[in-house]
Amino acid sequence: MNKQKNTQVKEKILNQVQDDKIKYDPKAITLKWQAKWEADKLYQTDLENAKKPYYTLMMFPYPSAEGLHIGHIYTFSGADAFARYKRMQGNDVFLPIGLDAFGIHSENYALKIGSNPVEQAKKSEANFYRQFHAIGNSFDWSRKLETNDPNYYKWTQWLFVQLFKHGLAERKKAKVNFCPSCKTVLSDEQVIDGKCERCGTVVEKRDLEQWFLKITEYAQRLLENIPDLNWSEKIKASQSNWIGKSEGAEIEFLIFNFQFPIKIFTTRPDTLYGATFLVIAPEHQLVNKIVKGEIKSTGNIDEIKDYIKQVQNNTEQDRLTEGKEKTGVFSGLYTKHPLTNEQLPIWIADYVLGTYGTGAIMAVPAHDARDFEFAKKYNLPIKTVIKSEANLSEEKTHAGNGEIINSDGWNGLRYPQDKEKILADLEKQGIGKRRSTYHLRDWLISRQRYWGPPIPMIYCENCAKEGKSWFASAESKPTIDDRKWRMGKEDGNLKIDNPSSIFDLQHLSSTVHHPSSNMAGWYPVPEEQLPVLLPYIEDFKPLGTGISPLANHPEFYETVCPECGSKARRETDVSDTFLDSSWYFLRYLATDWEDMPFPTSNVMLNSFQHPNEIPKKILNQVQDDKKIAASPSSSAPISLRSQAGSFADAQSAPRNDEIEKRKRFLPVTIYIGGAEHAVLHLLYARFMTMFLKDAGYLDFEEPFSRFFAHGLIIKDGQKMSKSKGNVILPDPLIEKFGIDTVRLYLRFLGPFDQSGDFRDTGVEGMHRFVKRLWSLFTNTKNFEPRTENIIDDKRMTMLNQTIKGVTEDMEELHFNTAIAKLMTYYNFLAEQTEISLDEAKAYVQMLAPFVPHLAEELWERLGQPYSVHTSEWQTFDSKMLVEDEVTIAIQVNGKVRADLRFKNNDLRNEKMIEEMARNNEKMKKYLEGQTVKKIIYVPGKVINFVI
């Protein structure tokens, strides 16, 4: 009977699709199926009993009450199409949704419309969720989260506390970016071309004491893992550029008559003999010593003071503007060239940055354009040490490669081939050593705003006076030792097994901000007291004074010191919204657990490891050892265990089982999101995951196995924005065409990873296709069982090719080409007089990711069991993919002479092959007049004529 059913056919009448037939009513279909999916909890994922865990995630949005725009639908329905496809492939797909509700974006919106962020958040949330329901995504609504929920930000604060306890969060005074419009400080990553990432205002530099997360300690590992990531190339390139590693050498120069050393950083140690002077940044500590007279200088002190003042008055932007004429002043000091003992002058100039490298350089004007310009202006000597291959005049600078000359001992070596030899020589002579520097800066997370999680720290003046801090408490002892060890490795290339190679610990201690030295009086809020709730206040507007609105609320900030019990003060800044989003993907798996931030083992796997520069093998080994050591008789530091165990120590065995099962969803299988977060969210999430691994809470260090950067919707060649007045509102479109048509169109307008131009005329075309689909499957006659199978070989091949092509496209998220194949297949089907059930079923399945409501309706009309979205994706029959024609290389005596196309049948006949070859233009000259002795045929590959 099955066979009979399987060959059910229907005849379609294309020209009779008008009003007398069943009308396509997208609204009714949408409502009908959405209600049913919801009632049946069709998309709720059973995290514990999943057989093939598959975590699909789209970057969660920040909600504005204006609601979804077409870009949201574009990206979220794309992620949904992929999730639906993966579900039909038999995976237990988890597709959660939440809101990045805290932060400046949301607060500014509330400010704009004159509402309190607390109330506005509720409205925005309701509006966003309503619209997200309406687009028909297969979200698991039972696991939504909002970052402004105390149940969520309790753990954001917990995370901060962990970072602090491991010495990765510290308060320090620094020149920071301040946005005068947003009235808060910004992280380096939030400044783009000197402007605020959010509002475009030019940022100012202010000297402020702020909380930083020491992401720089992870620079090397963040960089090192990049090549192995299955991420879009452009994101990987952006992150590499942002981390910005330069490899070179740190070389020590001595100041004449003083024993004071100056360290410079260079990527071109091969040009050391060409150094004719040194340049130090105006911020260099030596400048201060000269001005104060601590170091005797022959220079004009007043002139130096004037120059420093002048530099300080320049804005950061002025200073960085390219093409600006270089300025500087002679310091009055000389140094000794470490190799030639020549006397070199030291200059102060602002083209050298105090924040990069050591704040001092050796100037090699012959081979550096900037040094050259400076040397020309101030008449400083120029010495060529690389032979120019282009025969340039001595008067010009060239940074190129070539043979080293005028350099005793190195002459004849070549750059860059012999860079290693030179570095080795420098280290051997004790003049310098290998060093890497990074562009990456520490992550500034304080925000002088209201709408965020309060930073969970307490400052006790009493303890501060006595120099006490959390790091002096008994609880912290092991971490302090750990930190010393870490500090010694500030030098980039230090090997873990060779602590004696610490180049200059003294220098390091003067530049490294050592938490215990300036964290006096600071204590994290005890974990059992979390969350530090954000109070409801009326005066939430940012003050712009560098102080948070919460600082006006003693009822919030007054507290007691957890250490000595005296009166103390809470931190009143809140944390950056990017801290909220740096770990949310973990929380989705535990939204129903209040005692745990995410599924994590209740055993402390290992003590905290230094994040930077540890060869991976050694790191893994250390962790394996600790795993074994973490039995009940463990010798692991008690305080560390109690940190990790504060929420999970007393878990029962069944609970452990649950945790382990949920952990199978991590790391995120595929993450989809915008490329604009390449150095923001994506970098922070990687950092946080690495930290959580090192601290023993996770057993992987890269959060996203695969990252897919989607494109943006473009309108008239421009990014959509309200100011340009080219925003497309989705609601009228959905009203007119239905969500299925809109979804299909958005998938079709271009490759998902590139920007697509939105043209509303294109929607009409898609709507035509959707209506034709409807007609094909509904307005037909003679839907009667047939005993004979109407699918012949040709149709079977067509079907199989389509399934194969669409499957391949779906894997790569090439939705536009998948849809093109489906439309081609439609055109083929429309030419047939009958359609078999097999064809119809496979076709509806392939449509389902794009038009979920319509496909579900058609599936039901085909009499198939609910639901198409949980049905098994058709696999293609590879036997049916044999092509009619094949191309085969033709050899003559083993040499390829031509490629010919043969019909499969022709290949069975040697005479036919020979005849075809002889008739071919190209083969004529090889075979004319020759007798073929033998034809060797390697099926599918080559035909060799032996003559």
Add this chain to the structure above:
RNA sequence: GCCGGAGUGGCGGAAUUGGUAGACGCGCAUGGUUUAGGACCAUGUCUUUAAUAAGGUGUGGGUUCGAGUCCCUCCCCCGGCACCA
């Protein structure tokens, strides 16, 4: 300057490991249907040519029987970094 990505009709964009360039859609043209409009249906649509035929994937070269695809030169566009030594 350095690092990524890309350059194909009037438009968005297709082309497995090199194998009939322009799939699919939009737009346009002609015809049908319709009271009209819309919608729908059919046919056509890279260039030159009446047709056969020839040319054609930013530029110039190369490898190959065969190149949008591989190699080299240059040009242009998009994104990231940048007085970063």
